[in-house]
Amino acid sequence: MGRQVRESLRRAVGEKAFFDSEADRFLYSYDTSSRKVLPDAVVRAENAEQIAALMAVATRHGIPVTPRGGGSGTTGGSVPVDGGVVLVMSGMNRILSVDMDNLVARAEPGVITGDFHRAVEAKGLFYPPDPASSAFCTLGGNLAECAGGPRAVKYGVTRDYVLGLEAVLPTGELIRTGVQTAKGVVGYDLTRLIVGSEGTLAVITSMNLKLLPLPESVKTLTVVFDEMARAAETVSEIIRRGLIPRTIEYMDQAAIVCAETRMPGELPVDAGAMLIIEVDGRKAEAIAMAEDVALLCQSMGAREVKVAASEDEAARLWAARKAISPALFRYGPHKINEDIVVPRSKIPDVVEKIRELKEKTRLMMVSFGHAGDGNIHFNIMLDKKDASALRRAHWAVEELFRFTLALGGTLSGEHGVGLSKQAYFDMEIGPEEKALMLRLKKAFDPAGILNPHKIF
Amino acid sequence: MGRQVRESLRRAVGEKAFFDSEADRFLYSYDTSSRKVLPDAVVRAENAEQIAALMAVATRHGIPVTPRGGGSGTTGGSVPVDGGVVLVMSGMNRILSVDMDNLVARAEPGVITGDFHRAVEAKGLFYPPDPASSAFCTLGGNLAECAGGPRAVKYGVTRDYVLGLEAVLPTGELIRTGVQTAKGVVGYDLTRLIVGSEGTLAVITSMNLKLLPLPESVKTLTVVFDEMARAAETVSEIIRRGLIPRTIEYMDQAAIVCAETRMPGELPVDAGAMLIIEVDGRKAEAIAMAEDVALLCQSMGAREVKVAASEDEAARLWAARKAISPALFRYGPHKINEDIVVPRSKIPDVVEKIRELKEKTRLMMVSFGHAGDGNIHFNIMLDKKDASALRRAHWAVEELFRFTLALGGTLSGEHGVGLSKQAYFDMEIGPEEKALMLRLKKAFDPAGILNPHKIF
Structure with missing residues (x-):
């Protein structure tokens, strides 16, 4: 990143929000996946207008911007693989309103999910999505990945609780999508297109979330x-x-x-x-x-x-x-973790398949997860320096993925594709569907600067 | 439509599926809105491959195609305003499977919603979306409009029950979106982008629907x-x-x-x-x-x-x-009907506003609907030949829309925009959001042939 571009970015977001010391860059170079890449700079977001200014400059100069919530994603979604700017959203962490009459809350993306749970529960309300990382992940990250968690069996996933968004497009426009009401069908559903897009289509700056009464x-x-x-x-x-x-x-x-x-x-x-x-x-x-x-x-x-x-x-x-x-590391220094989903009645088949893969590869495998959704967290613990073990692990993952798809399942129920599942994306998504997704990406992000190289 | 194009279309879909008699064209020239436009031809869809062939020819020759379910839409979504082909989906009406173990059904778009209710209820299962037209509307139309109905207070709308789709793009490619499992986050959410797009992005040829156990x-x-x-x-x-x-x-x-x-x-x-x-x-x-x-x-x-x-x-x-x-016509020969939504606590304000509009315009107004969602069906019954009454009616609708938006509401909860709400679209959706939606339309439909002039 040249000096002139750096100064344009700094001016766009303001001196106080722009960081490029070695330490700051290191701090935001990794997430819960195993990848690590240093960004050129870090912006600590304070408000939507600032993000709009940042994105406009970034698009003009072709600078990659990678938004980041709690950094708890497991597939590398917030790793700045192309350098550029990491946009840290955790400072935008206000719960703007909790409307008890209408069961709707407005919040900024940096709110910690667990804090949000406590805030609405204190008012007798309930926000069901509850990823295991709720103590440190953010609502913005949850929306980006369409997080799920254990309560999805009855209550569904994050997508089911997002009514509307305020977001900044990669080209710098601030948009409002969806509604703050129980229903709404005017225009295309931009809200749910942005939810689950892994931070590649727009930067969410606030959200309207649907709440339920807290179960008695x-x-x-x-x-x-x-x-x-x-x-x-x-x-x-x-x-x-x-x-x-x-x-x-x-x-x-x-x-x-x-x-x-x-x-x-x-x-x-x-x-x-x-x-x-x-x-x-x-x-x-x-x-x-x-x-x-x-x-x-x-x-x-x-x-x-x-x-x-x-x-x-x-x-x-x-x-x-x-x-x-986190406790899995007792079984080995490295983890390969997947979160396949199968039709619920097929869980016994997957359990048998895992047993078979364990036997064939002689690797340490641990599985747990949201069985009620057919969503299985499958982990292989190994030492990646052991080339033979790593080879066997990759073979086992591919075998399990093939088996999952043959059963009518999907490769990810809540972790997303990010970087770590890209090699397998084409196993599930056909070429026409992928081409269409890439055209949508282009419609949002013509310069390809928002969280590049993720998903595809 | 020239003779050569007509023959290309006929060859693409097969002799048996192609109709262009005056009677056939008249039959599919209107829906439950007040608009009527004769198409040049009618295709009675039998399978996805045939639709793919039709769309490829239509894109090549720039022929508009308007998909149609039960024709019960109230905003003109299935009126072929530009002529071309009406694609009648009602013949593709098989329920392909009802999976009691996994609470998922697969169905074709022409299935009558009420028939689907009965079929799943006979197996102890439950499909909550229940538009008032359930005796004659189709699942495909319900998905296109994201239909709601009375049970949405607790159970949500159509969007919440669609897991995945098979659909044909306007350019003729057959795509598969989403999943048949409880969760799934691989790639962009094409499923929910197509749901509620009012038949302008793709022709749905089959769907995976989520079911619930029938309440005791x-x-x-x-x-x-x-x-x-x-x-x-x-x-x-x-x-x-x-x-x-x-x-x-x-x-x-x-x-x-x-x-x-x-x-x-x-x-x-x-x-x-x-x-x-x-x-x-x-x-x-x-x-x-x-x-x-x-x-x-x-x-x-x-x-x-x-x-x-x-x-x-x-x-x-x-x-x-x-x-x-349907019984409203006792109050006047013509109906203007809207389906605004407000935050639920604002219903008393809307009721008061309607009382005031009634007094000011001296028009017959009837309101009913899904109060639990804040979704109000507001009807003005009048004789449209009475120019003064029509003027007052349009004034009242615009007043109510302005009031609705000021309360944080939306102009449509379930009927969509179609033709009849286009004049008001820009009141709710800003220019940046609209431009983005038009870019998405282009990404699906570069030739602009699928259900043209709807929504925007």
Whole structure:
């Protein structure tokens, strides 16, 4: 980046928001994926007008801009692979309004998701999307990736809670999309096109989010099985019976061991699998449904079914569940992690396939995730310096992807494509569909400067 | 349309599917809006490959193609304003699969929505979107317009139930979008961009729809008020208390009179307003919630609160509700109908505004609709040959639109823009947003042949 361009950018965003020291650039060179690339500069966003000015200059000079929330993405979405500017959104973190009469909130993208949960829950309201990184990820990042989380079984994903956006186009125009009402169909659905576009189409500067009344009661069940296959069949059976808990999470044995580090002595580290099932609703309904689910699990051969005795116990259980991913490194210095989705009834097939891949590759594999959605977090823990192990791991991932697609599934339920799944993108998306997506990208970003080289 | 082009089109789709008699052309020249334009030809679609062949020829020769479902749209979406071909989708009406294990159905676009309801309900499943025209509208049309209906309060709109599509681009390529699983985030969200695009971006040839388990129990309440304003306040209060019935419909007095023609002697034609409220869930939950709602309505000053005694009574009530729109013509030979949406707490303001407009214009106005969503169907019944009345009507519509937008609302909750709301489009959508939408249109339809002159 030449000196003149640098000065244009600095002038556009203001002295106070522009950083280019070695330390600042290093700080924003990586996310939760394994990639790291130094940007040329960092802009700490303060408001939409400033971002508009930045984008106009960036488009004029062809400078890549990579927006960044909490940096907790797992597929490299916020890594500035082409250098240029990292646009740090975390300073725009105000909850602008929580409208209890209309069940709508307005927020800036830098709000931490967990903070937002607490803020609306304090008013008796509920925002269901709850990615495992909720303690440090941001709403803006959640929208960019269309984050999901455990409660999607009943409540859907981030996309289902976004009513409208304010966003800046790569060319610098500030746009408003969608509505702040329960319905709205005027013009094309720009809102949901931007949601899930992995920060490649526009920079979200504020959002209108739909809220629900906070459920009166939640019951949290842990269900322990000797065998993973039996747990997988139970998940399918719950859905088949028309019971829709808000959450059906599962962990295999290796994942239970990781979770147990947060609840020493309290989790069955010898079990083949564990489910965490949450039901909610009016009090009587939650109790009745918990009973139905418990009976069904017992009839399916569960070794133990337990209802959490208190909110505190349930909270500790969730803290343990959310700690699995970082705790995996006990099994190896590097992680390859995928989040395939299959039709829910096919989970037993995937479990069997994983068992087979484990046997064939002799690699450490851990799986857990949102079984109620058919969304499986599949992890291979290895030392990437071991070339043979790495080769076997890549073979296993490709095998699993092929199997997933053959079952009618998809390669990602919530992590997105970013950098790390690009090699597999064409397995799922055909050439015509890809060409169309690239034309859409061009319609938003003619100079190709917003988060370049992601997805495609 | 020249003879050579006509023969190319005929060859592309096959002799049996191509019609150009005066009668056939007349039959597909209009929909439920007041516009009528003769197409040059009619194609009765049989399969996706045929549509692909048609679109390729149409793009090559610049022939407009207007897809058509049940022709029940109210904004002119299926009127072939530029002539060319009307593509009749109603023959592609197979329900391809209903997967009870995974709560997903695959269907062709010509399936009548009501037939689809019955088919999935027979298997204990539930497809919530339920436009008033469900007896004759099609799933394809519902997707094109992002139809809503009364159950959106709890269950959302059509968009929320579309997992993936097969569609033909205006240039003739067959594409697959989205997934058949509960989650999926690989690539841009083409699915929801096509949904609600009013048939201007692609021709949907099949769809994967999300289903729910059929609720165990539904309770239907009718709540009668002396004054419309009080009914409107009650709707806001229900939402404010965090009660989310699946349906909160309202009718003003003139609408009750229309509905009563289907239930003679059973509806309170002297009342200021009536609400139809439905709650659902497990049996005990539905009963408890119906009681909560009933008590709240009484405390808000309802003159009468009644729970429908049987499923049959509830069904008759809904038949009466769905008959309002066609029955309106008792009040005048022509109808101007709008479907604005406001934040739910603003319904009392809109009710007051409508009262004021009625007084100022001395026109017959009827309002009813999905109060629980803030979605109000506002109708002016008049004789359009009366130039003064027409002028006053247009003034009133513009006034109401301005008021709606000032309240944070939108001009259409479910009917779309089509032809009839184009004059008002720029009131809601800014120039940058419109320019972006037009670039997206171009990315799908470079020759501008698919349903031209709609929306914009």
